[in-house]
Amino acid sequence: MNLQKNEGYFKKATSSDIPTIIEIYHAGFKELYNRYHDDKTNPYKESAHTIQEKMKLPNSIYYFIIHNKIKIGIIRIVANYRYKAAEVSPLVILPEFQGQKLAQKSVQEIESLFPTIRTWYVNTIKQEPKLIHLYLKCGYQIVPHKIQTIRDGMDIVFFRKDRNN
Template identity: 35%
Template structure:
């Protein structure tokens, strides 16, 4: 059973640990030093947690932390998924899909979900498109470096 546990300022270093485990492979692959959550500072995470329009959740399956998700309210019914990661040992078990389904059940008031993802990560693209997200073509892709491009996706309910 998927549940979300809201992170507090006391959880900053736990957030760093989970983020590092979830995103280190992308840092190693793409060398996206400036944007990879693995390199996010404790101060930045603390500010995110303290921001009334932002929430960090530890994702649990039963009693085990399996990942992390960060949400930012952009408008009354518009939310952005800033980071979403499943720990490597829990991938390929359909847990990511279950997380997104449960998230939408708990956030029924949200009409528009936004996110950015790595264009070169076919697995991410397939995952979000399978869930109904559509590429936002009005927003130009952002070239991070020679190996990595960020693109925007949106899901309208």
């Protein structure tokens, strides 16, 4: 994905896009849901109402990730401009587009759309090496001693990235 080459870009989602968001969540998060059976934090289980409420939050923006004119994923950014900080929550790429570095490129490019943000946060499942690798490759660092246990065999690890703008 490269914004300059028009191969990929982001399109802001609206409440009318919620059914498509749910479809992408179901396709993209199904494997993780089946592995961990996490009803509380996996977007696979999010309702239209929950997504609608998150859309209403100040500075909460859902974007479709578009590649070759196809919606291949979603990234949501929750920005706090006062503290020049933002969180990626969640990021999902459809299974058929995974393994092509599109998630990595999406993270890097979404960050460039928020030039005033100096600190970025993200969290993911500690037991998923591919996800850990993705965020480390994007320049995030694991926040030491900050782990949240969701259930036996499923922990959330937190990442932070500081930019010097």
